[in-house]
Amino acid sequence: MTQSFTGRRQALAGAVAGLAATAQPAAAQPLPRPPAAPPAARPPASSPLVRGFSRERLGRIAGVMQAEAERGSFPGAVTLIARQGEIIHFEAYGHQDAAKTKPMPRDAIFLQASMTKPLTSALALMLVEEGRMKLDDPIAEVLPELRDLKVEQRQDDQSELVPATRQPAIHDLLRHTAGFVYSGASPSPRIKAAYEEANIEAGRGPIGGEEMLRQLGAIPLAFQPGTTFFYSIATDVLGLLVSRVAGKRLDQAMEERLLAPLGMRDTHWFVPPEKRARLAEAPDSDPQKATMWAQYRILTDERATSYLKGGAGLVSTAADYIRFAQMMANGGVLEGRRYLAAPVVNFMMSNHITGMAGSPTASTGPGYGFGLGFGVRLADGMGTAPGSPGDAMWAGAWGTSFTIDRAEGLVAILMAQGPSNRVRTRMIWKDVVYGAMVESLRRG
Template identity: 55%
Template sequence: MKNYVLLPIAGFLSIAPLHVALAEDGLQGFSQERLGRIAPVMKQEIAKGTMPGAVTLIARNGQIVHFEAHGSLDAAKTKPMAKDAVFRAFSMTKPFTSVAAMALVEQGKMSLRDPISNWMPELKQMNVLAEQTDERGRTTRVAVPAKRQITVQDLLRHTSGFTYAGSAPFPELKEAYEKAEIESRNVDLPPEELIKRLASIPLAYEPGTRWEYGVSTDVLGVLVERVSGKRLDQFLDEILFKPLKMKDTSFQASAEQMPRLADALDTDPQKADAWKWVRVEADPGKRYRLGGAAAVTTAEDYFRFAQMMLNKGELDGVRVLSRETVEYMMSDHIAGLQGSPAPTTGPGYGFGLGFGVRLQEGVAWVPGSTGDSMWAGAGGTSFTIDPREKIVGVFMAAAPTPRLHTRFLFKNLLYGALVD
């Protein structure tokens, strides 16, 4: 039986079905009909072979208005995707490690202007590649002493001069990183060995002059360990995961989580190398904790983290960071410097301390707000935090190769459903 509500119309009372009158209640300015577009689009992408499945979550004003699982959990498409599916976070680990570092800053144990050599003397006297022209006009790159030391801020904002092998700007750096196994892709490199080997390789650029994506957050994770005296995963459990009740977030998939671990299609050309790199199924043992890549998490757990950041450092009565610290982290820290996070964010974004930060309404490839923050993982996951609209969006998929397509597709669907 339908309930009815009386609606005033031109001085008269009109009887309308209550379920119609209240259909948009609880949706926080989102349209139910437009949110309903998400599932068919996901179904279409799954049918096209973009991914086996996905989990999508949208919240506004702290209230979840959309939370759905789509498609399959496994590559063979024999298990339905579930809302509590566990995903390899890849670079969505970086904001966790950045928060851990800022917690130590708030505790007075380090500051952003500190040289990291205070705790990592191995990295005190770094060399940097510089172009040199001989008398015949031939230009070569040589290693020269860096003009200043790497600071804590440099690690947080990716201006340290460290890089990744796959995106190294110079072939000699790519070769050096691969030979030294800097990213621990094929061997279990201990944290002390990571720092020792990095010390012997020139930086790509002078510290503080250019945004260059790379192992900065992995080094930051080792720094957090040396300053806190605890393993990175244990420290994050203590200050972040357990206080926020992120029960499925860790640096190793547990035996209980393994049946819920989402897999990519076997036909995805990037799957084998990516999955081998993070190795979340295995005990990390002596390997450094990959503060930039190795967490596992769920859509709901990541929502809780992102909502804490949207709330200026607090969730459900638990304060992780101060309001000022969160606002500082989600402000642009690379203004006037070379380089850009556009390969991950698309155009129109700067970078804060662990987050890409939108600089203006236009220019970007998708709608959003000035000041919205985002990042994404190489395995196919992404998130957005929009402080102006009070929105959190989380997209989880195990699909490395089409990740740019899926992250922007989800943002278009999210903002396309916002009507008020």
């Protein structure tokens, strides 16, 4: 760590949270250590570029975000871009609340929904590294409630239960090939009804982990394990499995292994009372808001009564989440501390669904496969937004998204709450990020 880096980090310590949004792009800065936020944007440097990004083009982001807010996609947003480990853009736009009375602060707290999945997946791979479990282990070795899973075989309007050709493995949980579903997207009315009746996704209220697994073990899989990518509760099941292997609740294991060491001090499984004033809201006009809010229940501490969703449970901030994303972009290390081995990170960000049915296109757009917790770009072409082969991304149902493009040294975070417009806004975000990157590390 250089003296200049140390000095800048000290200058950030104690900076006031909730700074007003500005449209002026900041000079390159080291990653913030939450809850501190970077100081207000500095005057433009003499160079028109910062880490190969055009300052002028970074300035366009404000207008794009404001236009989306006025359109009703979300009340406001926080955007953050780092290149080669330094923040070159960190701004807030619009409003924090649906009534549009509070300017959006940089330290606003957002429901992460499925952006919880990469953290749970990283935690699982840490246990794999330690030899405490293997990817090809059948999940029933740790979760015996799931030892007798059957598969629903469907043809036309008929269905029957058949034996699984093999047990789902831990690998299948990480890549969504176990045969589980989300009830709202289930290809089978029978399985959808069973999930909802048993409260598998804890949508109606708390359900303990053991009870959830007992109920799930009686519901058939929608596909034979290892044959089909189908986005599902698999990471929630993974969270329960990790908890048993680690010998402690998922929140405790994640706090000890990832959140506390990374300095992610605003990342929680529920929003504590003293931080609720910083919670960002979705528009009241969003048709999904009321139903989703009732399902997530992030103002209630249910750790004693319900399982923690490894696939959907966290809240966080842009400054917190980039510390995890930058650690992954760095090959498993941040600020001298190693969390995962570099080959393991490479493995996680490789395509693990080659030759299988299904794809993550609904979340990523075309041109992506799926690794272990991340959508992974397969080639330069096919995508509907720029990127690099091997770039990794994921997003949350409330409107958050991130991109890790290691070939370009890029980490980009969008924090917004607008469920119904989330696919639109995550793609617009990628367009404006890459549209500001005028110098490519790949092609000089």
